Amino acid sequence: MIFDLTGKVALVTGTSRGLGQYFARALASAGADLILTSRDKATLEPFEAEIRALGRRTVSVSLDVTNEASIKSAVAEAEEAFGKIDILVNNAGMNIRKPALDVTWDDWNRILDTNLRGSFFVAQAVAKGMIERGYGRIINIGSVTAVAGYAGLGPYGASRGGIRQLTMSLADDWGKDGVTVNCLAPGWFKTAQNKIMYENQEWVEYLCDRIPLKRPGRPDDLDGPVVFLASEESRYVTGQTLLVDGGISGGATRALPSPKA
Numbered sequence: 046m047i048f049d050l051t052g053k054v055a056l057v058t059g060t061s062r063g064l065g066q067y068f069a070r071a072l073a074s075a076g077a078d079l080i081l082t083s084r085d086k087a088t089l090e091p092f093e094a095e096i097r098a099l100g101r102r103t104v105s106v107s108l109d110v111t112n113e114a115s116i117k118s119a120v121a122e123a124e125e126a127f128g129k130i131d132i133l134v135n136n137a138g139m140n141i142r143k144p145a146l147d148v149t150w151d152d153w154n155r156i157l158d159t160n161l162r163g164s165f166f167v168a169q170a171v172a173k174g175m176i177e178r179g180y181g182r183i184i185n186i187g188s189v190t191a192v193a194g195y196a197g198l199g200p201y202g203a204s205r206g207g208i209r210q211l212t213m214s215l216a217d218d219w220g221k222d223g224v225t226v227n228c229l230a231p232g233w234f235k236t237a238q239n240k241i242m243y244e245n246q247e248w249v250e251y252l253c254d255r256i257p258l259k260r261p262g263r264p265d266d267l268d269g270p271v272v273f274l275a276s277e278e279s280r281y282v283t284g285q286t287l288l289v290d291g292g293i294s295g296g297a298t299r300a301l302p303s304p305k306a
């Protein structure tokens with residue numbers, strides 16, 4: 046069977062809500078045991094039960110990716126629980142959406158410290174064991190904002206552009222050790238982080254018009270891509286950014302009059 050993750054252990058950061066839960070569910074459905082994380086691990090209990098109901102083992106650990114000690118202890122606890130981590134999905138992240146002129150020093154630090162520094166140091170902590178065992182799949186969650194400019198998303202886009210770059214460098218660092226590093230970059234998906242935008246119908250219509258596949262992403266659109274990158278079948282793929290964005294990063298501008306015009 047291809048894309049079978051039976052016997053593999055996956056750590057997905059930020060599984061208290063949103064895309065992280067979809068990634069964890071998809072990996073568990075493909076056979077992986079799961080380590081779940083939140084800054085408040087008590088919130089993970091219902092989701093833990095859901096993963097167990099799929100027939101997988103799971104443990105929850107506390108993790109704040111802006112805190113170095115928390116990263117080290119979370120990874121140690123996770124390795125202790127299942128003896129190894131084969132797959133890391135670096136999903137924990139945040140955003141503060143503001144016009145560039147209103148961004149504060151603190152906003153910048155919070156976004157970059159969480160998304161970019163956090164992803165690097167979680168990858169570093171997990172990679173040590175992967176390198177010792179000679180096997181690993183690291184999937185950094187990026188974004189379409191890594192490859193295009195979007196007003197109001199400067200610091201966030203910079204953090205995601207940094208993740209795309211980091212993916213290439215870490216792939217080169219650890220490829221010789223059997224560890225692949227790729228970036229899975231979602232386009233526009235409705236989740237807790239951005240649901241307020243999707244309440245504006247005019248904006249949703251504008252967005253869908255720009256997307257070649259004419260709809261925002263559904264979180265389960267990411268199931269296949271994450272399982273592929275986590276699996277043995279992606280063994281010769283590393284340093285890549287896989288955009289799952291309905292085609293919006295193609296950047297097409299309508300070359301014919303709008304059908305509505």
Ligand SMILES: NC(=O)c1ccc[n+]([C@@H]2O[C@H](COP(=O)([O-])OP(=O)(O)OC[C@H]3O[C@@H](n4cnc5c(N)ncnc54)[C@H](OP(=O)(O)O)[C@@H]3O)[C@@H](O)[C@H]2O)c1
Nearest residue numbers: 059060061063064083084109110137138188234236237238
């Ligand atoms: N939604 C989209 O359209 C989209 C598109 C491209 C990329 N992304 C990226 O995909 C990831 C998931 O997005 P989402 O929309 O599902 O976000 P979300 O609903 O806001 O969930 C974010 C997750 O990250 C965790 N997190 C936040 N800050 C953390 C910290 N300092 N330490 C540890 N965990 C932290 C949260 O856990 P706790 O609060 O429980 O600690 C939560 O589980 C994010 O990195 C996001 O930037 C999203």
